[in-house]
Amino acid sequence: GHAPPQGNPAAPHPLEHAWTFWFDNPQGKSKQAAWGSSIRPIHTFASVEDFWSLYNNIHHPSKLVVGADFHCFKNKIEPKWEDPICANGGKWTITCGRGKSDTVWLHTLLAMIGEQFDYGDEICGAVVSVRGKQERIAIWTKNAANEAAQISIGKQWKEFLDYKDSIGFIVHDDAKKMDKGLKNRYTV
Amino acid sequence: SNQATEANGRKRYSRDFLLTLAPNCTNLPVGFQMVEFASVLFPNLAGKSYVVDH
Numbered sequence: 001g002h003a004p005p006q007g008n009p010a011a012p013h014p015l016e017h018a019w020t021f022w023f024d025n026p027q028g029k030s031k032q033a034a035w036g037s038s039i040r041p042i043h044t045f046a047s048v049e050d051f052w053s054l055y056n057n058i059h060h061p062s063k064l065v066v067g068a069d070f071h072c073f074k075n076k077i078e079p080k081w082e083d084p085i086c087a088n089g090g091k092w093t094i095t096c097g098r099g100k101s102d103t104v105w106l107h108t109l110l111a112m113i114g115e116q117f118d119y120g121d122e123i124c125g126a127v128v129s130v131r132g133k134q135e136r137i138a139i140w141t142k143n144a145a146n147e148a149a150q151i152s153i154g155k156q157w158k159e160f161l162d163y164k165d166s167i168g169f170i171v172h173d174d175a176k177k178m179d180k181g182l183k184n185r186y187t188v
Numbered sequence: 189s190n191q192a193t194e195a196n197g198r199k200r201y202s203r204d205f206l207l208t209l210a211p212n213c214t215n216l217p218v219g220f221q222m223v224e225f226a227s228v229l230f231p232n233l234a235g236k237s238y239v240v241d242h
Contacts, residue, residue, distance in 0.1 A: 013209065014199060016200075023229060027228065045217065049209060049212070051213075053214075053215055053216055053218075057214075057215075059229055063231070064229075065228060110203045110206045111203065114200060114201035120198075
């Protein structure tokens with residue numbers, strides 16, 4: 001089952017970073033299982049062509065099952081609070097109605113892998129979370145205390161998506177300590 | 189025009205340019221391994237895996 005060469009094999013377009021898609025399957029979760037134990041790497045890519053080869057064949061968020069989390073993180077960074085690179089970070093989040101996040105997700109991925117963010121080095125990756133009534137897309141960053149970097153990333157993300165509503169940045173450490181009363185550290 | 193710029197030595201690609209490459213990449217990545225919940229993620233994996241794309 002080997003796929004033949006395709007497109008223009010002589011000239012792949014290398015990316016600045018290698019990235020890994022991860023999937024957290026809700027059907028693999030059980031009450032006994034520790035959080036994060038059902039998350040698996042799907043594919044690592046380092047060229048534009050390799051990205052599209054996976055993306056063009058995989059379900060987009062609107063077709064994923066409720067409860068699914070689909071991540072695209074820089075290679076070697078695990079999409080978990082416990083990852084040493086993520087541990088001091090946080091996330092910007094955009095919420096869409098159910099079935100409405102496909103374009104937001106794709107444009108977020110293209111901005112990340114195409115290195116469109118001025119503070120791209122501060123980005124760990126992005127995740128889309130499919131839930132019953134909404135789909136949430138978040139960009140995870142490395143160092144929540146670096147306010148200038150977080151504000152820049154949040155503002156540029158909204159520009160790339162032409163998104164007009166305000167969005168908030170949550171610090172992972174704050175999220176770990178409390179479920180309710182969680183406040184945005186930054187808003188743009 | 190805006191294919192790739194190497195600002196500060198970084199490989200940068202605009203969204204418009206990235207989108208132009210999408211139609212060329214219909215097969216699964218070379219070396220892609222089947223994963224345990226492939227059926228949840230891929231609408232028609234069997235067809236894509238074994239059909240030769242002309």
